[in-house]
Amino acid sequence: MHKEEIDQIRGRTRTLGIVIGLIIVVVIAALSWLLQVTLFGASSTNKSNNTLVTFSDLPVSYCPKTANVKVADQFNEEMTVINCRQLDLSNLASFFNTGTNIVITLPTALPINLPVGDLKLTSQATLTPQLGDVDNNGIIDEKDEKAVADNLFTTNKAMDVDSDGTVTAADLALVRLHQGTTPKIGGTST
Ligand SMILES: [Ca+2]
Ligand SMILES: [Ca+2]
Numbered sequence: 001m002h003k004e005e006i007d008q009i010r011g012r013t014r015t016l017g018i019v020i021g022l023i024i025v026v027v028i029a030a031l032s033w034l035l036q037v038t039l040f041g042a043s044s045t046n047k048s049n050n051t052l053v054t055f056s057d058l059p060v061s062y063c064p065k066t067a068n069v070k071v072a073d074q075f076n077e078e079m080t081v082i083n084c085r086q087l088d089l090s091n092l093a094s095f096f097n098t099g100t101n102i103v104i105t106l107p108t109a110l111p112i113n114l115p116v117g118d119l120k121l122t123s124q125a126t127l128t129p130q131l132g133d134v135d136n137n138g139i140i141d142e143k144d145e146k147a148v149a150d151n152l153f154t155t156n157k158a159m160d161v162d163s164d165g166t167v168t169a170a171d172l173a174l175v176r177l178h179q180g181t182t183p184k185i186g187g188t189s190t
Contacts, residue, residue: 051089051096053114053125055106058085059174061164062131068105071095081106093121108134108161110178131161132175140178148172 063084070076071092079087092102096119105111109129119125132140134147151159151167161171 049090049122051093051119051121051123053087053089053104053127055081055085055087055129056126057128058131059162059164059170061162063163064106070103070105072100074100089119090121092116096120105136107163108132108158110140110181111138130178130181132178134159134161134175140175140181142179145172145175145179148175 064081066078067081067087068076069079069087069089069092075092075095081087087104089102095102096116098116100116102114102116102119103111104114104127106129109131110133112127112129114125114127130140132144132148134144137143148159148161148167148171152169152172154167155165156167157163159167159171161167161174164170
């Protein structure tokens with residue numbers, strides 16, 4: 001074999017080596033990116049880009065899984081409550097600034113009217129649900145009080161206002177506390 005041929009083969013081998021090296025680097029980079037997306041996909045979502053409402057002043061045991069979210073006759077869905085305390089309303093953005101209120105109803109709570117006039121995709125609102133509407137008729141009155149009183153010391157879920165597993169005086173106290181109240185509207189900030 002001529003020296004030139006040998007040099008040519010060496011040159012090709014070197015080029016091939018560089019190309020293979022580059023492919024490996026690209027594949028590793030792609031894999032690590034995929035892994036990152038898989039592992040941290042949920043947490044890497046920038047929360048400030050969502051419209052989040054946070055429920056405050058609730059008993060620790062109260063952990064709703066879903067909330068009913070209604071916008072007049074245009075939207076009516078059970079939405080997932082995040083970590084017992086938050087709702088992401090980002091997918092309702094088309095209703096923001098339309099003058100139509102978003103009505104949020106949590107289990108055993110009065111419906112909350114959320115004015116959407118100043119809601120933005122980045123809004124964070126804090127709402128204070130009023131617990132005690134066990135018959136879900138939109139008011140907390142003596143009927144709710146009687147229903148809870150009649151079920152004291154039972155495990156009737158519908159009457160267990162604070163969702164701690166048993167109907168107790170604490171549930172009755174919540175009904176009495178919120179009787180006659182209208183849902184508070186929390187402040188919306190940035
Ligand atoms: Ca009621
Ligand atoms: Ca209870």
